[in-house]
Amino acid sequence: MEVEAVSHQYAGTDAQVLNEVSLTIQENEFFTLLGPSGCGKTTMLRILAGFEVPSRGRVTLDGQDILRIPPWRRPVNTVFQSYALFPHLTILRNVTFGLKMRGVAKADRHGAARRALDLVRLDGFADRMPSDLSGGQQQRVALARALACQPRLLLLDEPLSALDYKLRKEMQGELKRIQRETGTSFVFVTHDQEEALAMSDRIAVMRQGTLEQVGNPSDIYDRPSSDFVAEFIGDSNLLNAAPDSQGRLCLPGGRALGIRGDAPARVMIRPEALRIAPDGNLSGQVTDLVYSGAATRFLVALDGGEETVQIQQTSTEAAGISMGDKVCLAYDPQQLWVVAP
Numbered sequence: 001m002e003v004e005a006v007s008h009q010y011a012g013t014d015a016q017v018l019n020e021v022s023l024t025i026q027e028n029e030f031f032t033l034l035g036p037s038g039c040g041k042t043t044m045l046r047i048l049a050g051f052e053v054p055s056r057g058r059v060t061l062d063g064q065d066i067l068r069i070p071p072w073r074r075p076v077n078t079v080f081q082s083y084a085l086f087p088h089l090t091i092l093r094n095v096t097f098g099l100k101m102r103g104v105a106k107a108d109r110h111g112a113a114r115r116a117l118d119l120v121r122l123d124g125f126a127d128r129m130p131s132d133l134s135g136g137q138q139q140r141v142a143l144a145r146a147l148a149c150q151p152r153l154l155l156l157d158e159p160l161s162a163l164d165y166k167l168r169k170e171m172q173g174e175l176k177r178i179q180r181e182t183g184t185s186f187v188f189v190t191h192d193q194e195e196a197l198a199m200s201d202r203i204a205v206m207r208q209g210t211l212e213q214v215g216n217p218s219d220i221y222d223r224p225s226s227d228f229v230a231e232f233i234g235d236s237n238l239l240n241a242a243p244d245s246q247g248r249l250c251l252p253g254g255r256a257l258g259i260r261g262d263a264p265a266r267v268m269i270r271p272e273a274l275r276i277a278p279d280g281n282l283s284g285q286v287t288d289l290v291y292s293g294a295a296t297r298f299l300v301a302l303d304g305g306e307e308t309v310q311i312q313q314t315s316t317e318a319a320g321i322s323m324g325d326k327v328c329l330a331y332d333p334q335q336l337w338v339v340a341p
Helices: 041-049 091-101 106-119 135-148 165-182 193-199 217-222 227-232
Strands: 002-008 018-024 030-034 056-061 076-079 153-157 185-190 202-207 210-215 237-243 248-250 256-260 265-269 282-291 295-302 308-314 326-330 337-339
Touching: 002 041, 018 041, 018 210, 030 041, 030 165, 030 193, 041 076, 041 153, 041 185, 076 135, 091 106, 091 135, 106 135, 106 165, 135 165, 165 185, 165 193, 185 193, 193 217, 202 217, 202 227, 210 217, 210 227, 227 237, 227 337, 237 256, 237 308, 282 308, 295 326
Parallel strands: 030 185, 030 202, 076 153, 153 185
Antiparallel strands: 002 018, 002 056, 202 210, 237 248, 237 265, 248 256, 265 337, 282 295, 282 326, 295 308
């Protein structure tokens, strides 16, 4: 699917919900639209589904413009956050509903529905009612119903947000498995950065109706295109640096970072890339620490300036370090990344 220069604003408002958004969703891809609330990701999903028509731009599938094709005629299905199951129908009848609306013969739709239930590992649940199922099982039914129609593209609108942490992690793995087994392209909408990194082949980071960056998870995490992406995707340390007379980027206190540049820059390093070591290039004082089981996170105020950095150590590595301790920090210069402001 190709999205070409799509812009959208709702009637009676001047606000641009989407502004010249262009992207490509590839065959057999798990593609995620990621961004904070109000960034336009759900509006984009609704345009792909056919529930909204953009103010400008084109959306094509296999080269065919689909903007004037109604939702029920598109080879696209949607799984909603609310599941939208019919409470008075059995699981089997819920899953066959879309096929019945398309005029598929009873024997064929029952076969397709049972295959879809088997795919989501609910093959023994056909005769149960939605009220008999847990939230995670209801989510699988909604997924089976969408997949039974064999769509070219499956849209998922924050489908895991209502689940508890453990079940959400389990369903992340299940969704990725199902996507691989079916070969269907998935477009997944979320504001959860960890979820996006764990599941996606590629991620589109959105902000205020525009695309900030599109790339695979490691590109997005390790090589963010802007301050916004660096801060939105995981935790980051953004340091102000300027070149010295030898072309080395240095912190305000004069400490060289180990990379070169010819202009003032913002330099990112992730907390896990810093480690406490006696031969470290940076030094400072521990001002806060948070223990979270397997890891401990420290705040360190660097010497010679106003910069404060987060570092993350395993709890074993962090043993014996307390508030107020002076520490040295080491890192690999290859893990530094200069970001655009």
